[in-house]
Amino acid sequence: MKRLLPGLWVIIVISLFVVFFQLGYVPLIDPDEPVYAETPLEMLQTHDWISPRIYGEFWYDKPPLYYWFVATSFSIFGRSDFAARLPSALMATFTAILVYQAGVRLFDRRVGLFSGLILVTSFEFFYIAKGAVTDMTLTFCLTAALLAFLFKRYTWIYVFAALATVAKGPIGLAFPGIIILLYLAAGKRWSFLREMKVPQGIVLYLVIAAPWYGIMTYYHGSDFINTFIGFHNITRFTTPEHPEGVLWYYYLPVVIIGFFPWTAVLVQSVKASLYTYGQTFAKLQFLNIWAFFILLFFTMSQTKLVSYILPMYPPMALIIGWYLSRLWENRLRGKYLSWPITATLLFGGFISALVWAGQKYPEISLGITLAVGLLLVCLIGVWYAYRHRDVTSMIYVQVAAMVVFSALFVTLLIGPLAANLSCLGISKEFVQHYDGQTPVYVAKFLRPGFAYYSRVYGKELKTPADMNEAFVQPKAYLVLKQDDLDILPMECKQQLVLVAQSADKLLMLKQ
Template identity: 45%
Template sequence: MTDKNKWLHIAIIIGIVGILMFSYLGSQPLMDPDEPVYAETAREMLQVHDFISPRIYGDFWYDKPPMYYWLVAAASQVFGGGEFAARFPSAFFAVGGSLLVYLSGRKLFNERAGLLAALVLGTSLEYFYLGNAAVTDMTLTFFLLAALLSFLHKNYYLLYSFAALGVVTKGPVALFFCVVIIGGYLMLTSTLATVKQMKAGKGILLFAVIALPWYVAMYYFHGMDFIDTFLGFHNVTRFLQPEHSSGKLWYYYIPVVILGFFPWTAFLAQACYTGWKEQGQERKTCTFLLIWIVTVFGFFSLSQTKLVSYILPMYPPLAMLVGYYFDKAWTQGRYKALKLSAIAFGGAAAILIAGLSYASAVVSAELIFPVRMIAGVLTILAAAVLYHSYRHDFGKVFITYVVGMVVFTAFLMLHTLPVITPAVSVKPMVEEFKQQYDGQAPVYIAKFYRPGFVYYSGLAGIELNSEELAAAVLEKNDKAYFIVQKEKYDKLNSDIRSKLRVLAAHEDKILFVRDGN
């Protein structure tokens, strides 16, 4: 391929993935509770001009290293704050990750396989979702992707540099994955001698220069409180003890991958099997990608704290395998495999349509129409994929998937998400609160809603655990405002509720006031 084709492919990737990642960044409020945490922490960094010690509600905050806060703070200086700035780093690195997959894939496999892999990654559902979210996972995924691909291309100084940036993004887990994946690959392929070529001495020094200064500074300023909270609780304890009930489910990530890699899930089994059985010159590359996938999936499956976003780092190698498989099937004319994938996709789409239809009918009547629109899009997509598959047209099948996902996500973001916004963001309630607030009385906020409340109101409020509601209401007789879960309010006895005045209710949230004497 000529450089002209290379730049054309880069433009295609930036155009398609850029549309998916940047079109909706500022269209919806930040979702509780995670997105407002990162946006508010970055804002407080700017307010106090302290870019070493993250803080929220004015208190020091040891949850994550500062990389994402720094990025949001920088974006806020450029774009003036708000939802767009809070999500900009994730969108930027999502596009960057797709480009890295292309640039690497074209060298490891071939030009077309690299292009297909990049578009597979950029149009997969979870990658799209987290590329539009103000959380750290996409940034970590980018740095981990860059580090591991640097190893494959023997750019070892870049490996150490990007691994260090991953550690400044989310902690030791970035270093853990690099060591385990690369070490596992070297042992499995009997190439441990490669370590001698990896410039370990200078590389470790480079890693330390980039990764350690923030940790040293935090220990200097905060001592063992930082070590115990960040390393002890947020890394070790959360791995060993479940923070949510989902942590007990060993199979938690199986449905997450099936749904999150949609619409390319239909190719997963064939792609992984093809990679495992590969005997040609791409065997080592496929082996590395499979080790990468298994390591990430296995680690987070063993972790007792599980969240949907955690396994995002396994999506780039999955996309590269699918891109390689699709290109190989296309070249070899594997028409039967194409038809089977189309049938599998049709079945998955039917299950998704049924699930969405049931959920919309149960949750909210307002969701019925947008879900029917999405169901229509999925039905047309499945029919088009099946039609082109039986016509043996690999190119049109792939284009149908890509265009279908662009249309699907547009309906999702423009017609479905606005309906459920009151259920996933405290912003509508904050707007109501601003109209009702007297500007002086204390405000009690349920812990889950507090980050969003602070971000949108500018008031720190008083954090309220659900079991403390009755005591907080009865504690004093002066005027006070409360924003809590509606179910918690409903559990208050009638005598207590008689002393309160409900001002607004949105979905699961309720705003009420204790007028006092």
């Protein structure tokens, strides 16, 4: 324990600041966050913690672990945006601690410290850590299961694989199982299987993971199996839910931007890890298999989302942490120009994206100015430290910049856009005008947030038939985005009266 303590508090303090700073400042962002807040809220209202519901109907999209966490958070802290995001933030902090601990045990204290800092200050990691979504819970469980294998704590593999299965589904078992098997096959290490006590482990896994699936199958039968297993796992893997994302290189820019600023040393780190030797090679080989398998799996998947590859970030952080520790030991001998040069290109691209966003959204101009200045100062600091062959300063200047950027991002970049991103504003307007009886119709994209904030479910406007139904009513409220209104026929627009508006969200009355 003493070996872990010196850097552990650094990781905890920085993680808590980056992840928890203004956690509830921005309302839940449409459409995903409100889904993962509304469902646990309905669990509490119905006193049914087994069958997830949304809009009063059974919901088979995800297993219940994250819903249970959020429902517990609501029970303790009350319904709030902070409470909805709290479980994800805690999982992120625990994951950073796990990565630090792994770096110390697999290599040394310096690798542990570097790896933990790299993980928690990578852009996508702290962004998703602040979101009420399931991805961070899955990432924590998979990280714990796979590191348990490396630490030879085999019982915990099955425990955390089971929890991952209750968090996200079959990949909770498939990912650790396949990654471990690939590693064993790569080094012909099949004797490990005897140590892992696989039959007993499978029993333990089933004791934890199977009950919820068994109960759901008993109560809901083929509806649950066909929807959860058939659609949300098999169909979404083989058929694109978002056709515009079916690109083989989809995750290349996601990794470049998502792991910013540490992608500046990612390629060099992986290359170096493949050319080491001995026990260090075996450890790094496992980390590489872990990261590349997740990247390959979701590249093959037809449905792609930015957050899917989050579980590859912990092994990437460990590989980069190991590499940067090697640079520290060598005092940058050989002049590793690739780091500051690549950083310059990445920072230039990131700054260009920020400037473009500032032109599109003038309300965040102050945040853009400060963020661009911060990144330029960081880049100058990287070059200055490189010139003096000070690897530690090169690392810490990027860590410090991302810690500050994480605060700017929430308060001055996302905060001013809250009305564009959330249904909170239009929901408040609706509550003030609603008579409690008039039918309500809500655009599909807005429905989760509208239901969560207004406590009125409404009927989803998903098909032309739904829209026709709304317009045959003598009187009805419609909650739409401006784009939805623009495509309506003129004869429909003429029947609508604007009641209230919040950014691009409209409350219309059909009369």
